[in-house]
Amino acid sequence: MTNNVQKIGVIGAGTMGTCITADLLFHDVPCVLVDISEHALVKAKAEIEKVLRFAVTINKDLPKVNAADAMKKVLFTTDIREVADCSYIIENVPENWEYKESVYKQLDDICGEEVCYAANTSCLSITKLGAATKKQEQVIGVHFMNPSYLKNTVEVIKGYHTSDACVAETVNVLKLMNKEAIIVNDYPGFVSNRISHLFMNEAAFVVQDGVADAAQVDAIFKKCYGHKMGPLETADLIGLDTVVHSLDVLYQSYQDSKFRCCPLLRKMVDANLLGRKTGRGFYKYG
Numbered sequence: 001m002t003n004n005v006q007k008i009g010v011i012g013a014g015t016m017g018t019c020i021t022a023d024l025l026f027h028d029v030p031c032v033l034v035d036i037s038e039h040a041l042v043k044a045k046a047e048i049e050k051v052l053r054f055a056v057t058i059n060k061d062l063p064k065v066n067a068a069d070a071m072k073k074v075l076f077t078t079d080i081r082e083v084a085d086c087s088y089i090i091e092n093v094p095e096n097w098e099y100k101e102s103v104y105k106q107l108d109d110i111c112g113e114e115v116c117y118a119a120n121t122s123c124l125s126i127t128k129l130g131a132a133t134k135k136q137e138q139v140i141g142v143h144f145m146n147p148s149y150l151k152n153t154v155e156v157i158k159g160y161h162t163s164d165a166c167v168a169e170t171v172n173v174l175k176l177m178n179k180e181a182i183i184v185n186d187y188p189g190f191v192s193n194r195i196s197h198l199f200m201n202e203a204a205f206v207v208q209d210g211v212a213d214a215a216q217v218d219a220i221f222k223k224c225y226g227h228k229m230g231p232l233e234t235a236d237l238i239g240l241d242t243v244v245h246s247l248d249v250l251y252q253s254y255q256d257s258k259f260r261c262c263p264l265l266r267k268m269v270d271a272n273l274l275g276r277k278t279g280r281g282f283y284k285y286g
């Protein structure tokens with residue numbers, strides 16, 4: 001295991017891969033951003049350029065960078081083999097077992113023996129992801145918050161076989177990004193999503209049942225509880241498709257009806273009302 005991170009491979013250029021790549025560039029870490037979709041890469045490039053210019057106005061802790069110079073440190077590609085010389089991988093493909101499993105199988109054939117795989121998953125078992133690879137000691141959960149460049153803390157999840165060296169390497173990578181790690185053990189949903197998805201799901205049931213509209217639900221959380229965001233604004237930010245995938249994983253994992261997905265959430269996903277990423281969810285954007 002190296003303590004000397006040279007280049008990081010980021011797999012998946014959606015909501016999370018995009019903000020994590022911007023975050024790495026803020027901290028002068030060279031990276032390769034891979035997606036199967038050219039369209040996703042074009043969108044990610046435009047978003048990263050925008051974030052590099054404007055995020056410092058929201059998070060004063062971010063280093064000031066010259067966006068054009070920073071963009072020279074990232075390679076955008078649809079060819080996953082370009083991560084062969086990366087010393088650490090952050091995987092951000094959709095919350096779907098088949099997608100993730102196929103990526104880890106490819107990485108096993110491409111990456112060096114020593115490379116750690118950081119699974120950015122909302123709910124999937126890190127132990128199960130580890131078992132899908134040839135090096136389960138080197139698979140760890142790194143649950144970045146969205147958008148990662150505005151959050152200085154990350155939930156890190158140790159799978160059953162995750163080695164101490166892999167934990168140390170991960171803490172080292174997060175330090176480069178000026179982030180603190182809270183290290184927890186592995187059960188689906190870990191701490192954050194096991195709890196927050198119950199909030200978001202029940203909030204959707206409240207709207208579905210006509211108890212209150214989305215703005216009222218969120219206002220109660222913000223004004224009465226003092227939360228920064230309400231559960232439905234949070235669901236829109238995450239992406240309702242990702243929320244539904246995560247609830248399905250939690251339901252299957254625990255076989256507990258408390259995680260059954262609200263039909264309204266599923267209907268909104270079928271209607272492509274995914275939240276911020278499609279311009280409409282519980283709220284309208286743009």
Ligand SMILES: NC(=O)c1ccc[n+]([C@@H]2O[C@H](COP(=O)([O-])OP(=O)(O)OC[C@H]3O[C@@H](n4cnc5c(N)ncnc54)[C@H](O)[C@@H]3O)[C@@H](O)[C@H]2O)c1
Pocket residue numbers: 011012013014015016017034035036037040091092093094095096099102103120121122123143144145146237238239242246
């Ligand atoms: N959205 C959030 O707020 C959030 C927060 C923390 C963690 N997560 C987790 O991060 C992961 C990614 O979530 P997201 O919201 O960024 O998803 P997303 O749907 O916005 O993006 C996923 C990207 O992965 C790409 N992709 C699919 N298969 C691929 C492959 N084989 N190789 C390379 N790229 C591939 C897709 O084209 C897409 O661009 C999920 O596991 C999710 O649960 C999401």
